[in-house]
Amino acid sequence: MNFLINLQNTRRAQRNRKGAMLVLIAVMLIAFMATVAFTVDIAHMHLTRTELRTATDAASKAAAIELSISQDRDLAIARGQSIAAQNTVATDPLQLVAGDFEFGNARANGAGKFQFDNSRFPTNSVRVSGRRTVGSASGPVPLFFGNIMGVEFFEPSALSAATYIERDIVLVVDRSGSMLGQKFTDLVSAIDVFNNTLAETAVEERVGLASYNDRATADVPLTTDLNLISTSMASLPVGGFTSISRGMSAGKTLMDASRGAEFVERTFIVMTDGRHNRGPEPRTVATQLAADGVQIHTITFGADADQPRMREVAQIGGGQHFHALTGEQLRDIYREIALTLSTVMTE
Template sequence: MMAMSKPLNRKLGRISRRRGAVLILIAVLLPVILWMAAFCVDVAYMQLTRTELRIATDSAARAGARTLSLEQDASLAHKSAIEYAAKNNVAGNTLTLADSDVQIGLSVRTDDVGRFTFSSGGKLLNSVNVTGRRTQQAPDGAVRLYLTPIFGHEFFQPVADATASQIDRDIALVVDRSGSMTFRINRNSYESGWRNNDPVPSRARWWALVDSVDGFLTELGSTPQLELVSLSTYNSSAKIDEQLTDKYSRIEDALDDYSRRYPDGSTNITAGMDRGISTLQNKKYARPYASKTMVVMTDGNHNYGSSPTNAAYDAASDDIVVHTITYSDGANQSLMREVARIGGGQHWHAPDGDELEEIFREIARNAPTLLTY
């Protein structure tokens, strides 16, 4: 028994030393473990705060841009952005914006992939820029962290920026009511048995146009923007049938009136475009902050008056985007493609009535409302 006591004592001594080493290791690592736990908690809290600030800032910018669109008043848009920011919580408090955190200005597309550049102020306004801040200098101050202040990191100071562009459009519809609109699609002849004093025959190109404009107006009615639309029609001469309006039924009624009589005359596209331009320039109806768009439709070849390229240059000089649509094989696609190029727009060709309606609907759906960060 006495011979076994020394090895046992040595073993117990080693165990005791190991326990002491573990205690020292725990004492060394415990602050590190606590710091890592605190860091993880605060990182999650910071990420939540960033998300809340982004949502609040986006919401404020959208609200301001929507008000700018509806009211056409920069001061009301500024007020709306501040009010909507206060409806959102960030780090437990509603977000308070300083007056300087909201800027009203213009967003312009700078490339084909959707990038926009915002500039504050100016005469043409379509955007609201909001800077949401929780910094030391912000009205609500910086965000106090929970645990990491123990280690010298007391505050988190996130910043979010959003620009909402409510790019409304005043749209001038310019459509063909020349004699060829009574032809059947891709037939350069009238319906057999039809006389000039009869209503428009049921299979005439005119009805495809009426259906297409109805589809266009239906699409516009489903968008969050408020687009104003004017109607001008042309044959040898041209007429403004309706000034810019949000009462789309007036556009439909004007076309229905033509359906009860026969389209006739030559094709003076330039005269129609000139009338369309004048509706977009009419300060009584046109909105100062809305973008200007003209949609020109023809089923034939310009054969009366000066070249429509002249009208396209006039439109471009007044910042009016010109889109063109040709319908039927008899339409001069190359000329109208050039008109669209000069006017900074697009050209579409419709071989039949279904395609014509889809083109009109596509143009209506392309009315942009964007967060352009």
């Protein structure tokens, strides 16, 4: 009798355990499905943010380029709207209205970034507010499982400012005696690379050429015809001592004819393979140029070049110093600098 009672109790306990397990499995299954739903929506939100950033960047760049060409805000807005609509955000084209576009001026703030100001002139920048929010042209983004969590929509936004920078550039090159032969051939080739790289940018930069040994010449005034730079480089006489400062001063005479710091970014690229041994101190000339709003990059070429001094010149001019040991490295440096002088920049 006791055996039967124990058997019945055991079976009853087993049924209770099975029932409890079924309840636990059901609860875990619900939690798992909720987690999956939450994960899907999180991934959807991240992708939407990325798409919105891409579309907003594209719209601001397109508007800035159009503004630089036409100087017409309505055309810039229309171009930005057109490009935005070609980009999908959560499967829908991004729709922008005129109020999503803001025009102003952007300038380098000294920390490597551009600062947008809608009250400053000249107008060289377009800032775009891309939104998928309630009240925006495209509306909010529905979530797949948002109703489970009590949130039906996702409302991302992105802000992008694209700046069209016009630039006047003066190349200051070394043609002293130490540049004879392969070194000068490498320099001519590097300048060709620089010109070809600039030719691929969105606008036509103006470039001038000055050269020096113990004396200096202003060889090519600021021009958009980069072939003149290459042609003049190939015909420069090589020989003599080294006066970097006189080369920079010759370049300054070219830059004095530029459109002015209030309209364009102005840049010097000063190259040498040796050590300054004639004329005023280059750092003094660099200080004068920097006070006039000119940025100075410097390039040293070869093992005998005065890197410490040229590094200081670049620091004074708010630019960078580069060093090349070979012709290939020299070409790479001129290409890199040309790319950093890009005319469209996005915050």
